[in-house]
Amino acid sequence: MKKSVYMINGFLESGKTEFIRYTLQQPYFQIPEKTLLIQCEEGEIEIDEKLRKQSRTVVEVIEDEEDFTPDALSYLEKKHKPERIIIEYNGMWNFRNMQLPDNWEIEQQITTINAATFPMYFTNMKSLLAEMLRGSEMIIFNRCDGVKELGTYKRNVKAINQSAEIIFEDSNGEINEIMEEDLPYDLKKDTLELTDFGYGIWYMDMFDHPDRYLDKTLVFTATVLKPHNFPKGYFVPGRMAMTCCAEDMAFLGFMCAYDGVDALKEKEWVKVRCTLTMEERPEYRGKGPVLHAISVEATKPPKKEIIDFTEDPA
Numbered sequence: 001m002k003k004s005v006y007m008i009n010g011f012l013e014s015g016k017t018e019f020i021r022y023t024l025q026q027p028y029f030q031i032p033e034k035t036l037l038i039q040c041e042e043g044e045i046e047i048d049e050k051l052r053k054q055s056r057t058v059v060e061v062i063e064d065e066e067d068f069t070p071d072a073l074s075y076l077e078k079k080h081k082p083e084r085i086i087i088e089y090n091g092m093w094n095f096r097n098m099q100l101p102d103n104w105e106i107e108q109q110i111t112t113i114n115a116a117t118f119p120m121y122f123t124n125m126k127s128l129l130a131e132m133l134r135g136s137e138m139i140i141f142n143r144c145d146g147v148k149e150l151g152t153y154k155r156n157v158k159a160i161n162q163s164a165e166i167i168f169e170d171s172n173g174e175i176n177e178i179m180e181e182d183l184p185y186d187l188k189k190d191t192l193e194l195t196d197f198g199y200g201i202w203y204m205d206m207f208d209h210p211d212r213y214l215d216k217t218l219v220f221t222a223t224v225l226k227p228h229n230f231p232k233g234y235f236v237p238g239r240m241a242m243t244c245c246a247e248d249m250a251f252l253g254f255m256c257a258y259d260g261v262d263a264l265k266e267k268e269w270v271k272v273r274c275t276l277t278m279e280e281r282p283e284y285r286g287k288g289p290v291l292h293a294i295s296v297e298a299t300k301p302p303k304k305e306i307i308d309f310t311e312d313p314a
Contacts, residue, residue, distance in 0.1 A: 003077065003104045004084045009132040010112035011091035011121055015142045017045040019112050020088060024055040031056075033083030036076060038062060040090035058082070065093045070101045077101070095131035111136040115144040115168070118153055130248065133160045138167065145170040151183075158204040159243040159250075159309035180212075187212055194220040199239055200307040203252045206289055210278055217294070219273050221302055224264045225253060230283070235261050237272045237291070241307040252307070255283060256291035264296065271299040 010016045020037065023029050024047070035057040037047065047059060058080050062068050077085070085104065089095065100106075111132045113121075118141070121129050133139060139157055144150060154166050168175040180187060183205065184198045192213075194202050199220045206213065222237035230236075238253020256274060264270070274291040281288055 001103060003082070003101075004107040005100065005104050006084065006086045007106050007109040008086065008088050008112065009091065009095065009109065009136065010089075011114070011117070011125075011129075012041060013043060013117075014091065014114045015112040015140070016088050017043050017047065018142075019110070019140065020086060021045065021047055021051065024051055024057060029055070031083060034058060034080060035084055035086060036060065036080050036082035037086045037088065038073070038076065039088045040065075040068065040093065041088070057086075065090065065097075068093070068098070070099050073104065074101045077104075089132075091128065091132065094128060095135075106135075108138070109136045110138045110140065112140045112142060115141045115147045115150070115153065119149075122156060130160050130243075133157060133164070136161060136164050138165045140167045140169065142169045144168045144175055150175070155201060155204050156309060158207070159200070159241065160248075162204070162207060187216075190215075191217040191219060194218065196221070196239070196302050196304055196307055200241055200252065200309060203239075203254075206254070210276075210289055213276050214278070217273065217275055218291070219271070221269065221271050221299055222253065224266055224268050224270055225251065226261070226264065226266050230255070233257055233259065233261055235264060237270060237296075239307050240305065241309055243309050249306070254289045254291055255281070256293055258293035258296055260296060269299050269301045271295075271297045 008016045008020055017039075024035075033056065035055060037057050037059045039059060039061050040063070042061065047057065051057070052059065060076050062072065089098070139161070141150070141153060150168050157164065157166055184201055185192045185194065192202070199222075202213070202218070222239055225236040225238060227236065234255050234257055236253040237256050238251050241250050241252050242248065243250055256272070272291070273294045275294065277290050277292065278287055279290045280286065281290060
């Protein structure tokens with residue numbers, strides 16, 4: 001029988017236990033059956049006995065990574081017979097090495113981040129952080145009071161996980177911040193000339209704020225990608241980007257309508273001038289951004305062919 005697992009990631013003092021405690025208190029999370037909470041590290045905050053009884057939660061602690069095995073986890077399942085399982089994973093354990101029993105299925109993965117310490121972890125423990133972020137559906141930055149670089153933090157995270165929902169919280173609760181001032185181009189202009197770095201920022205921002213660009217002319221340098229399953233008259237201009245390390249590369253690009261596609265060569269460098277619309281497309285399995293080329297001209301490669309997102313966010 002499949003067991004639903006809720007995975008909570010984050011480094012020490014990132015707010016994992018605080019988030020779990022808040023969740024267990026919510027009416028939507030209350031069920032008559034038992035919940036098993038597996039804690040892989042103990043922080044300053046604990047799940048008090050009253051809340052454990054109220055939410056029918058039993059707590060087990062696994063302190064050593066070598067003890068976090070499918071057999072050990074299966075034993076805990078047989079011992080407590082829970083309806084669902086919450087894992088508070090140790091941020092210093094490599095998430096890539098984690099193994100769960102075959103009948104355990106991750107229902108949701110959430111990463112909590114202390115905004116005050118994010119630059120330190122991003123700079124010194126980038127690989128561990130990336131493994132946590134890559135599969136997370138929700139990423140929560142807490143302790144954001146006084147932090148001015150939230151837009152930069154968001155772009156660093158989006159470079160690793162484009163589809164994640166990112167939430168910023170300060171002592172007053174969730175922050176709804178537009179962050180237009182962090183963009184490396186002027187949205188008041190009708191034509192946006194995107195630099196190499198600007199292209200990467202624009203690509204990430206498109207997922208959250210496509211309306212910013214619907215009335216703009218976009219100009220950028222890109223390489224040509226011609227997927228064989230694409231409809232006639234479309235290609236993908238884009239750029240390779242380093243999102244975490246040299247082994248972690250991604251091609252950033254959107255489909256583009258262009259009458260002269262047949263004359264383009266795969267991987268050649270071009271300067272694209274285009275507009276943008278949001279359209280229902282089978283390639284996106286729903287609505288997505290579609291570029292409409294005004295012109296596509298051959299050009300020289302940029303000095304740095306790969307966009308680098310691994311710079312210190314501070």
